[in-house]
Amino acid sequence: MPPCVLRSSAVLLLVLLPAAGALARPVPEFFRSRVEDVGEAVGAVTRGVVRLEAVSAGGRPVYSVSYGEADPYRRTANFASAALSHHPEAFALRAPGAKPVLMVVAGVHGAEVETVAGALNLIRVMETGSDLRGRAWPELAEKASRFRLVIMPCCNPDGRARVAKDGFVGLPADTMHYYGQGTTSAGKLYNWPWVKEFHPMVGDVGFLGGYFNDQGVNLQCDDMFFPMAEETRAILRLARLEAPDFVVNVHSHEERGEFLLCAFVPPAMKLRSKEIADRYLEVMKKEGVPACHFTRSIEDARADWAMDLTDAVYHLSGAMCITFEGPQGCSDSLEWAIGYEGILDTHLIMYRELLRIGLEPGGFRGKPGVRRGNWKE
Numbered sequence: 001m002p003p004c005v006l007r008s009s010a011v012l013l014l015v016l017l018p019a020a021g022a023l024a025r026p027v028p029e030f031f032r033s034r035v036e037d038v039g040e041a042v043g044a045v046t047r048g049v050v051r052l053e054a055v056s057a058g059g060r061p062v063y064s065v066s067y068g069e070a071d072p073y074r075r076t077a078n079f080a081s082a083a084l085s086h087h088p089e090a091f092a093l094r095a096p097g098a099k100p101v102l103m104v105v106a107g108v109h110g111a112e113v114e115t116v117a118g119a120l121n122l123i124r125v126m127e128t129g130s131d132l133r134g135r136a137w138p139e140l141a142e143k144a145s146r147f148r149l150v151i152m153p154c155c156n157p158d159g160r161a162r163v164a165k166d167g168f169v170g171l172p173a174d175t176m177h178y179y180g181q182g183t184t185s186a187g188k189l190y191n192w193p194w195v196k197e198f199h200p201m202v203g204d205v206g207f208l209g210g211y212f213n214d215q216g217v218n219l220q221c222d223d224m225f226f227p228m229a230e231e232t233r234a235i236l237r238l239a240r241l242e243a244p245d246f247v248v249n250v251h252s253h254e255e256r257g258e259f260l261l262c263a264f265v266p267p268a269m270k271l272r273s274k275e276i277a278d279r280y281l282e283v284m285k286k287e288g289v290p291a292c293h294f295t296r297s298i299e300d301a302r303a304d305w306a307m308d309l310t311d312a313v314y315h316l317s318g319a320m321c322i323t324f325e326g327p328q329g330c331s332d333s334l335e336w337a338i339g340y341e342g343i344l345d346t347h348l349i350m351y352r353e354l355l356r357i358g359l360e361p362g363g364f365r366g367k368p369g370v371r372r373g374n375w376k377e
């Protein structure tokens with residue numbers, strides 16, 4: 001990186017940080033999300049199984065932690081072929097009574113540190129029954145014990161390692177944009193969605209945002225039919241192997257917590273996603289934790305553009321797939337600043353609700369007796 005680039009990044013930081021000081025809140029101990037925190041957490045796993053799924057472009061480990069033994073399945077076709085045979089169960093036919101499989105994909109965007117903190121707290125609940133605050137989650141732990149739960153706590157460790165912040169509560173959204181999407185070599189913020197015009201993000205880069213791995217690949221917008229990044233391939237490979245019933249791809253944004261519906265999935269999955277999104281908001285209201293005031297309409301999930309990682313996971317695995325966007329607590333709209341406790345609750349309540357849904361009659365599909373992967377109305 002030429003020295004002029006370093007200087008422009010530093011100047012930009014100085015401009016952004018003084019304004020940040022006034023409202024910023026210290027990041028509490030329980031809000032652990034650094035790459036070394038992930039290493040420590042997986043090192044402390046005793047009840048689950050840790051696997052190295054990939055080595056990132058920058059040479060960092062990408063782990064999965066799984067709980068509950070994997071029930072066997074019979075597979076005679078890949079998912080696309082199975083679904084087009086009108087027998088999606090040909091992809092993964094499990095015996096009646098097999099455990100539901102929930103897969104959590106966190107830390108795809110390295111600056112969305114909240115997602116890693118949520119996943120590490122989930123792992124702690126699976127290990128001890130309590131989160132890193134010491135708060136017990138008995139229902140979550142009990143329900144999860146009836147699942148196969150597969151957690152990728154930090155899919156993009158390169159991006160996370162590049163981000164000097166451990167939280168954004170009380171900081172201006174532009175600080176988050178700086179760390180998330182990065183800057184040009186002249187110090188101009190690569191705001192969303194302009195940032196996506198450049199991929200891989202190489203060349204005119206001052207600070208490479210946490211969106212990207214060390215090769216400039218944004219896993220969420222990778223070439224889904226021919227992934228550039230080993231990290232993307234690892235997520236897809238694991239989803240294909242596990243044949244999960246449900247995959248939640250966990251992200252953060254500057255607004256309140258909400259589910260985003262996938263665009264390139266069957267209409268029945270969009271409807272079911274909307275039901276789950278609505279239900280999550282109701283639960284959040286009941287728990288007194290701020291969440292988005294509304295859920296996206298089916299119309300918002302129109303297939304106008306291109307598929308992202310969440311859509312791709314469905315097409316490869318047949319799982320019900322949804323993106324979750326949790327809050328970051330930026331100061332620009334103070335009503336959104338719910339603090340680190342609230343952010344963590346946003347994530348853990350979301351996981352608990354998904355576990356509840358997965359164990360109900362009909363499970364994630366919402367229709368008893370309908371086989372996994374069958375989204376025909």
Ligand SMILES: [Zn+2]
Nearest residue numbers: 109112251252
């Ligand atoms: Zn994101």
